[in-house]
Amino acid sequence: MIQIESVTKRYPDGTTAVDDLSLEIPDGSITVLVGPSGCGKTTTLRMINRMVEPTSGRILLDGSDITGQPVNALRRSMGYVIQNAGLFQHRTIVDNIATVPRMLGWDRRRARDRARELMARVGLDEALARRYPYQLSGGQQQRVGVARALAADPPVLLMDEPFSAVDPIVRKSLQGELLRIQQELGKTIVFVTHDIDEAIRIGDMIAVMRTGGRLAQFAPPTELLSSPADAFVEDFLGTDRGIRRLSFFSSDGLELSKGPLVAVDADAEQVARSAAAGAPYLLLTDAEGKPLGWVAAQDAAGGADKVAVGRLLPFGRPFAAGRESLRDALDCAVLSPTGWAVAVDGEGKAVGVVSQETIGAAIRSAHARHEGAGGTDRDDFTKAGAAT
Amino acid sequence: MSIFQFISDFFRDSAHWHGQSGIPHRTLEHLQYSFMALGIAAGIALPVGLVTGHTGRGGNALALIATAARALPSYGLLVLMFFWLGIGLTPVMIPLVALAVPPILVNSYEAMRTVEPSPVDAARGMGMGPVAVLFQVELPVALPLILSGLRSAAIQVVSTTAIAATVSLGGLGRFVIDGLYQRNYEIVVGGATLIAGLALAMIALFWLVERLTVSPGVRGGR
Numbered sequence: 221m222i223q224i225e226s227v228t229k230r231y232p233d234g235t236t237a238v239d240d241l242s243l244e245i246p247d248g249s250i251t252v253l254v255g256p257s258g259c260g261k262t263t264t265l266r267m268i269n270r271m272v273e274p275t276s277g278r279i280l281l282d283g284s285d286i287t288g289q290p291v292n293a294l295r296r297s298m299g300y301v302i303q304n305a306g307l308f309q310h311r312t313i314v315d316n317i318a319t320v321p322r323m324l325g326w327d328r329r330r331a332r333d334r335a336r337e338l339m340a341r342v343g344l345d346e347a348l349a350r351r352y353p354y355q356l357s358g359g360q361q362q363r364v365g366v367a368r369a370l371a372a373d374p375p376v377l378l379m380d381e382p383f384s385a386v387d388p389i390v391r392k393s394l395q396g397e398l399l400r401i402q403q404e405l406g407k408t409i410v411f412v413t414h415d416i417d418e419a420i421r422i423g424d425m426i427a428v429m430r431t432g433g434r435l436a437q438f439a440p441p442t443e444l445l446s447s448p449a450d451a452f453v454e455d456f457l458g459t460d461r462g463i464r465r466l467s468f469f470s471s472d473g474l475e476l477s478k479g480p481l482v483a484v485d486a487d488a489e490q491v492a493r494s495a496a497a498g499a500p501y502l503l504l505t506d507a508e509g510k511p512l513g514w515v516a517a518q519d520a521a522g523g524a525d526k527v528a529v530g531r532l533l534p535f536g537r538p539f540a541a542g543r544e545s546l547r548d549a550l551d552c553a554v555l556s557p558t559g560w561a562v563a564v565d566g567e568g569k570a571v572g573v574v575s576q577e578t579i580g581a582a583i584r585s586a587h588a589r590h591e592g593a594g595g596t597d598r599d600d601f602t603k604a605g606a607a608t
Numbered sequence: 609m610s611i612f613q614f615i616s617d618f619f620r621d622s623a624h625w626h627g628q629s630g631i632p633h634r635t636l637e638h639l640q641y642s643f644m645a646l647g648i649a650a651g652i653a654l655p656v657g658l659v660t661g662h663t664g665r666g667g668n669a670l671a672l673i674a675t676a677a678r679a680l681p682s683y684g685l686l687v688l689m690f691f692w693l694g695i696g697l698t699p700v701m702i703p704l705v706a707l708a709v710p711p712i713l714v715n716s717y718e719a720m721r722t723v724e725p726s727p728v729d730a731a732r733g734m735g736m737g738p739v740a741v742l743f744q745v746e747l748p749v750a751l752p753l754i755l756s757g758l759r760s761a762a763i764q765v766v767s768t769t770a771i772a773a774t775v776s777l778g779g780l781g782r783f784v785i786d787g788l789y790q791r792n793y794e795i796v797v798g799g800a801t802l803i804a805g806l807a808l809a810m811i812a813l814f815w816l817v818e819r820l821t822v823s824p825g826v827r828g829g830r
Binding site for chain 1: 724726727728729730731732733734735736737740744745748749822823824825826828
């Protein structure tokens with residue numbers, strides 16, 4: 221555990237970067253420091269590995285003051301990942317990753333073996349081992365940065381805006397990769413970002429900081445979204461925090477109706493039975509059960525085999541039942557021309573459909589459940605789902 | 609008589625290949641003076657350039673010194689030093705060192721200035737000490753520019769070392785000075801050719817050093 225106790229950082233010119241900050245960073249989880257530029261989040265991170273020394277207050281690592289430890293030994297026990305990866309351009313990828321093990325006195329072969337192991341862990345092709353940083357894309361370089369930080373298996377990982385310089389698609393995949401690695405390794409990660417969406421996606425705990433280096437709120441993401449401490453936090457979260465909070469509610473409990481599912485070779489009698497269930501639209505599925513599209517119940521009265529597949533209404537994006545969140549389900553329903561979302565299983569086969577009304581009811585009951593539990597717990601499925 | 613005739617006559621005359629005033633011995637002398645001057649200049653300019661570049665302080669003063677040193681006329685300085693200090697190696701070394709310092713100084717300063725801050729930050733954050741950061745992170749990346757400063761200095765020094773002959777020392781300048789005195793243009797042209805050849809050899813030498821010492825990751829990244 222990292223304990224930050226009343227830490228202040230004031231520079232000689234009078235600016236206060238961090239002002240009387242106290243935080244308890246729990247072990248084995250991701251704590252995100254987030255806030256606008258100039259809020260002291262990077263300074264706070266850099267005080268943990270003593271790249272910056274606090275003016276007053278103290279930081280404890282597993283109960284002992286970090287100023288009592290030799291500074292380089294302390295830094296070697298903490299992985300450090302920075303914005304542009306900061307790779308050594310004169311060293312190959314494998315030697316970049318092997319940096320800290322080599323500093324710790326491992327022999328070259330062992331350090332390189334370890335580096336190759338980590339390349340696999342962060343999803344880098346082994347063929348890149350002998351390449352140089354300039355031959356890699358920004359996203360690949362950042363993966364190398366993460367692998368390098370993990371090389372000596374430090375219990376703590378400090379990450380300073382590690383994914384800010386890559387494009388949104390690569391950033392999303394790197395976030396997913398980090399969550400997957402974290403599930404396997406369970407490090408104590410302190411992650412700095414200015415992007416609240418990133419904070420909500422990856423953080424177990426989020427510390428929102430405001431300009432002047434003061435802590436505005438320290439809470440798990442669901443609590444942050446449901447009950448922001450003040451107007452600053454609310455404003456920082458943006459206008460759609462209600463919708464975003466749905467990311468933390470599983471679509472597991474959604475009541476799916478199978479009635480409107482009709483196979484493409486169904487005859488008039490089967491169609492009539494489905495239509496009788498009361499749904500205005502029927503979802504046609506192919507021989508394997510994968511969705512094809514929507515058809516109005518009366519247009520299919522003569523049998524599904526008579527319907528021209530080319531004239532079906534598109535079914536949009538389906539959601540993975542149970543694995544994706546209520547936010548995904550709602551999004552699918554909103555995008556669907558019929559107002560009904562299509563739920564599929566892992567193989568893409570339709571398992572049911574659900575209306576906006578049903579999703580709305582599920583949202584209300586999920587809210588009631590979370591308020592009742594104090595609003596602090598969270599469904600851990602989302603992170604698992606996001607990582608896959 | 610054509611210049612090429614001079615050159616071929618000079619090199620074909622076996623008398624020019626033997627003894628104290630032969631081509632091998634004079635070339636060796638010339639290289640000795642040159643490398644000595646280069647060594648002294650590097651000993652002064654490299655540490656100063658690397659430290660000022662690393663800290664980023666004193667850049668303006670450095671540029672001023674370099675510009676001033678560049679404006680010094682080597683031959684004038686030699687004559688002055690000769691009358692002051694008399695015959696010897698020192699009056700020759702002073703103008704040659706003054707010639708070699710500016711390119712080494714300016715290039716090593718610039719080389720350190722252009723090292724990106726993020727790998728240095730990453731290295732420090734991983735627990736690398738300041739000496740290791742300098743030798744393992746900054747210098748390997750700064751090396752191409754540092755070498756190019758040394759190369760410019762080497763070419764200039766090798767070309768200018770000829771002036772040593774005017775104050776009774778050896779080196780390839782002897783052929784030029786003695787040839788002029790004796791009105792033997794074959795020797796003058798031959799000596800000049802050797803000096804030019806040596807300057808080209810410096811380019812080749814530094815190309816080789818760069819191939820051997822600069823990482824492909826740094827060469828490719830430019």
